[in-house]
Amino acid sequence: MSAITLKEATFKRIMDAVQFVEKSRATFGSQFRGDGAKTNLRTDSGQVIPAYGLMQASGTVKVSNVNYVTVERAFDYNAAQSIYLVNGPQEVKVDGYGTTQDGPYYKILSDGGTYAAGDRIGWKASSFEATNGCLFTVIGTDPIEEDILLCCRDDSCAYGRTSASITAGSSGNVLIWKANGSGNWSAGSKTHTAHALVSNIASGEDVILFPVNGRWLATEIC
Numbered sequence: 001m002s003a004i005t006l007k008e009a010t011f012k013r014i015m016d017a018v019q020f021v022e023k024s025r026a027t028f029g030s031q032f033r034g035d036g037a038k039t040n041l042r043t044d045s046g047q048v049i050p051a052y053g054l055m056q057a058s059g060t061v062k063v064s065n066v067n068y069v070t071v072e073r074a075f076d077y078n079a080a081q082s083i084y085l086v087n088g089p090q091e092v093k094v095d096g097y098g099t100t101q102d103g104p105y106y107k108i109l110s111d112g113g114t115y116a117a118g119d120r121i122g123w124k125a126s127s128f129e130a131t132n133g134c135l136f137t138v139i140g141t142d143p144i145e146e147d148i149l150l151c152c153r154d155d156s157c158a159y160g161r162t163s164a165s166i167t168a169g170s171s172g173n174v175l176i177w178k179a180n181g182s183g184n185w186s187a188g189s190k191t192h193t194a195h196a197l198v199s200n201i202a203s204g205e206d207v208i209l210f211p212v213n214g215r216w217l218a219t220e221i222c
Helices: 007-029
Strands: 041-042 056-063 065-070 084-086 097-099 107-109 122-123 129-130 135-141 148-154 158-163 170-177 187-194 206-212 215-220
Touching: 007 206, 041 187, 056 097, 056 122, 084 107, 122 148, 129 187, 158 187, 158 215, 170 206, 187 206
Parallel strands: 041 065, 187 215
Antiparallel strands: 041 097, 056 065, 056 084, 107 148, 122 129, 122 135, 135 148, 158 170, 158 206, 170 187, 206 215
C-alpha cells in the first residue's frame, strides 16, 4: 500500500484532536464526571487561557449561528454578574474557542501555592489561576499534573477573624477558622482577602464571610 502524505496543517489538526481525546479521558474519570452540560466559550481577554484555568463570563456572542459565552480574567464587576467558569483540558488561544468543565467537581489550575483538603480557593486578580478565596473547596491534588487541584463548588459561608483592621468600603486580611478534632474552633494559617461593606471592622474581630460575586464579604459578629 502506498504511503499517504499529509499537509503539515492537516497533520497538526489530527494531532490536536488526538491529544484532546486523550486528555479528556484522563480528566473526566467516573468520580469527577458531571452532567455533561458543558458551555461553549470564546476568549475575550486578549490572553491565552491555560488548561483548567479559572475564568469569568463577560457576555455572549453569536458566530456562524452558534452562541458562545465570552470569557476573561477576573475581576470585572461590569461583566455578566461575575459568573465563574472553569476551562477544560485544552488551552484556548487568543480569540480562540473552547469548552468549560461541567461541574460541580472540577480540576483547577492553582497559583503554585500549597493547598490541602478543605482549603477554600477562588479567583486571583488579573490571572487565570486560583488562590485563597471563595467559590470552591479543595478535595485534593491531581495525581499527575502539577499545580492542578481537585475541587468542588462551595457557596457556603466561613467563620474567620480579622488579622488587621478593615475600613468600610475596602478590603483587608482575614484568617479562616476551622473546627479541630475536639470540636473546637481554631484559626487557620491561610490569609484571605475580604471586603467590609457597611462599617469598619477592627483587628482581631470575629467575622462571618459571605461569598458574594466571587469574593468574600465580611460581616462582624456582634
